[in-house]
Amino acid sequence: MSLRRSIAGCAILAVIGAGFSTLPARAEDQVASLPPSTSTYDLIDSTVKAHTDGGEPLRADIQKIVCDKPENGADVATYLRTEDANLNKAQKDAIERGLAECLNYLGVVGFFPAVFGIGPLLGLGAGAAAVGTAAIVAATKPSTPPPPVVSPN
Numbered sequence: 001m002s003l004r005r006s007i008a009g010c011a012i013l014a015v016i017g018a019g020f021s022t023l024p025a026r027a028e029d030q031v032a033s034l035p036p037s038t039s040t041y042d043l044i045d046s047t048v049k050a051h052t053d054g055g056e057p058l059r060a061d062i063q064k065i066v067c068d069k070p071e072n073g074a075d076v077a078t079y080l081r082t083e084d085a086n087l088n089k090a091q092k093d094a095i096e097r098g099l100a101e102c103l104n105y106l107g108v109v110g111f112f113p114a115v116f117g118i119g120p121l122l123g124l125g126a127g128a129a130a131v132g133t134a135a136i137v138a139a140t141k142p143s144t145p146p147p148p149v150v151s152p153n
Helices: 002-018 038-050 055-068 072-081 089-106 118-140
Strands: none
Touching: 002 118, 038 055, 038 072, 055 072, 055 089, 072 089
16 A cells, blocks of 8 residues: 555656746747838848848848847847748848847847646656556556465375
Protein backbone atom coordinates (compact mmCIF):
# COMPACT_ATOMS: atom_id res chain seq x y z
CA MET A 1 0.00 0.00 0.00
CA SER A 2 2.90 2.32 0.70
CA LEU A 3 4.25 1.98 -2.84
CA ARG A 4 0.88 2.94 -4.30
CA ARG A 5 0.75 6.05 -2.13
CA SER A 6 4.27 7.01 -3.21
CA ILE A 7 3.43 6.57 -6.88
CA ALA A 8 0.20 8.54 -6.51
CA GLY A 9 2.05 11.30 -4.64
CA CYS A 10 4.70 11.52 -7.36
CA ALA A 11 2.05 11.65 -10.06
CA ILE A 12 0.17 14.42 -8.25
CA LEU A 13 3.37 16.44 -7.74
CA ALA A 14 4.27 16.00 -11.41
CA VAL A 15 0.88 17.24 -12.55
CA ILE A 16 1.03 20.23 -10.20
CA GLY A 17 4.60 21.01 -11.29
CA ALA A 18 3.62 20.84 -14.93
CA GLY A 19 1.09 23.60 -14.38
CA PHE A 20 3.78 26.19 -13.62
CA SER A 21 5.13 28.02 -16.65
CA THR A 22 8.90 27.97 -17.11
CA LEU A 23 8.80 30.63 -19.83
CA PRO A 24 9.15 34.33 -19.02
CA ALA A 25 6.01 36.41 -19.25
CA ARG A 26 5.90 39.56 -21.30
CA ALA A 27 3.36 42.19 -22.15
CA GLU A 28 2.68 43.63 -25.57
CA ASP A 29 1.23 47.07 -26.04
CA GLN A 30 0.28 46.58 -29.69
CA VAL A 31 -0.60 43.78 -32.04
CA ALA A 32 1.98 43.19 -34.78
CA SER A 33 -0.59 41.87 -37.24
CA LEU A 34 -2.38 45.18 -37.55
CA PRO A 35 -1.65 47.01 -40.80
CA PRO A 36 0.89 49.80 -40.37
CA SER A 37 -0.25 53.38 -40.52
CA THR A 38 -0.04 54.95 -43.96
CA SER A 39 2.76 57.37 -43.13
CA THR A 40 4.88 54.66 -41.47
CA TYR A 41 4.25 52.24 -44.31
CA ASP A 42 5.25 54.89 -46.87
CA LEU A 43 8.39 55.70 -44.87
CA ILE A 44 9.45 52.06 -44.68
CA ASP A 45 8.54 51.42 -48.32
CA SER A 46 10.48 54.43 -49.61
CA THR A 47 13.48 53.49 -47.45
CA VAL A 48 13.51 49.93 -48.78
CA LYS A 49 13.05 51.05 -52.39
CA ALA A 50 15.95 53.50 -52.00
CA HIS A 51 18.26 50.57 -51.17
CA THR A 52 17.59 47.95 -53.84
CA ASP A 53 20.80 46.09 -52.98
CA GLY A 54 20.00 45.91 -49.25
CA GLY A 55 23.19 45.76 -47.21
CA GLU A 56 24.47 47.97 -44.43
CA PRO A 57 22.82 51.25 -45.55
CA LEU A 58 19.35 49.67 -45.46
CA ARG A 59 20.13 47.98 -42.14
CA ALA A 60 21.21 51.31 -40.65
CA ASP A 61 18.14 53.15 -41.95
CA ILE A 62 15.73 50.51 -40.63
CA GLN A 63 17.55 50.55 -37.31
CA LYS A 64 17.17 54.35 -37.15
CA ILE A 65 13.45 54.17 -38.01
CA VAL A 66 12.80 51.71 -35.21
CA CYS A 67 15.14 53.21 -32.60
CA ASP A 68 13.74 56.71 -33.12
CA LYS A 69 10.19 55.48 -32.56
CA PRO A 70 10.03 51.94 -31.12
CA GLU A 71 6.36 51.60 -32.11
CA ASN A 72 7.58 51.33 -35.69
CA GLY A 73 9.12 47.92 -34.91
CA ALA A 74 5.78 46.18 -35.35
CA ASP A 75 5.20 48.09 -38.59
CA VAL A 76 8.59 47.03 -39.95
CA ALA A 77 7.84 43.41 -39.05
CA THR A 78 4.44 43.66 -40.74
CA TYR A 79 6.02 45.21 -43.85
CA LEU A 80 8.54 42.38 -43.92
CA ARG A 81 5.71 39.83 -44.00
CA THR A 82 3.63 41.49 -46.70
CA GLU A 83 3.80 39.83 -50.09
CA ASP A 84 3.32 43.02 -52.09
CA ALA A 85 6.65 44.42 -50.83
CA ASN A 86 8.59 42.39 -53.45
CA LEU A 87 11.74 42.16 -51.35
CA ASN A 88 14.86 40.35 -52.51
CA LYS A 89 16.94 38.25 -50.14
CA ALA A 90 19.49 41.00 -49.44
CA GLN A 91 16.72 43.44 -48.53
CA LYS A 92 15.00 40.93 -46.24
CA ASP A 93 18.30 40.15 -44.50
CA ALA A 94 19.11 43.83 -44.02
CA ILE A 95 15.63 44.61 -42.65
CA GLU A 96 15.76 41.65 -40.27
CA ARG A 97 19.24 42.59 -39.03
CA GLY A 98 18.31 46.24 -38.55
CA LEU A 99 15.14 45.37 -36.68
CA ALA A 100 16.87 42.76 -34.52
CA GLU A 101 19.81 45.02 -33.63
CA CYS A 102 17.53 47.87 -32.65
CA LEU A 103 15.27 45.65 -30.55
CA ASN A 104 18.34 44.22 -28.82
CA TYR A 105 19.58 47.77 -28.18
CA LEU A 106 16.20 48.72 -26.72
CA GLY A 107 16.27 45.64 -24.49
CA VAL A 108 13.23 43.94 -25.95
CA VAL A 109 13.19 40.27 -25.01
CA GLY A 110 11.31 38.06 -27.40
CA PHE A 111 10.69 34.37 -27.48
CA PHE A 112 8.80 31.85 -29.48
CA PRO A 113 6.73 29.90 -26.99
CA ALA A 114 6.46 26.23 -27.72
CA VAL A 115 3.00 24.77 -28.01
CA PHE A 116 3.46 22.81 -24.80
CA GLY A 117 6.61 24.27 -23.25
CA ILE A 118 9.02 22.23 -21.16
CA GLY A 119 6.91 22.10 -17.96
CA PRO A 120 3.99 20.11 -19.31
CA LEU A 121 6.34 17.79 -21.16
CA LEU A 122 8.19 17.05 -17.92
CA GLY A 123 4.86 16.48 -16.20
CA LEU A 124 3.74 14.10 -18.95
CA GLY A 125 7.03 12.23 -18.71
CA ALA A 126 6.78 11.92 -14.94
CA GLY A 127 3.14 10.85 -15.19
CA ALA A 128 3.98 8.24 -17.82
CA ALA A 129 6.81 6.93 -15.62
CA ALA A 130 4.46 6.70 -12.64
CA VAL A 131 1.78 4.91 -14.65
CA GLY A 132 4.38 2.54 -16.11
CA THR A 133 5.78 1.77 -12.68
CA ALA A 134 2.29 1.16 -11.31
CA ALA A 135 1.51 -1.14 -14.23
CA ILE A 136 4.70 -3.14 -13.69
CA VAL A 137 4.01 -3.48 -9.97
CA ALA A 138 0.43 -4.54 -10.65
CA ALA A 139 1.49 -7.03 -13.31
CA THR A 140 4.21 -8.67 -11.23
CA LYS A 141 2.15 -8.89 -8.05
CA PRO A 142 0.14 -12.09 -8.16
CA SER A 143 -3.56 -11.63 -7.50
CA THR A 144 -3.91 -15.15 -6.10
CA PRO A 145 -1.25 -17.10 -4.30
CA PRO A 146 0.53 -19.63 -6.49
CA PRO A 147 -0.54 -23.25 -6.09
CA PRO A 148 1.64 -25.26 -3.75
CA VAL A 149 4.31 -27.30 -5.35
CA VAL A 150 3.89 -30.99 -4.55
CA SER A 151 6.98 -33.09 -4.42
CA PRO A 152 6.79 -36.50 -6.13
CA ASN A 153 8.28 -38.18 -3.04
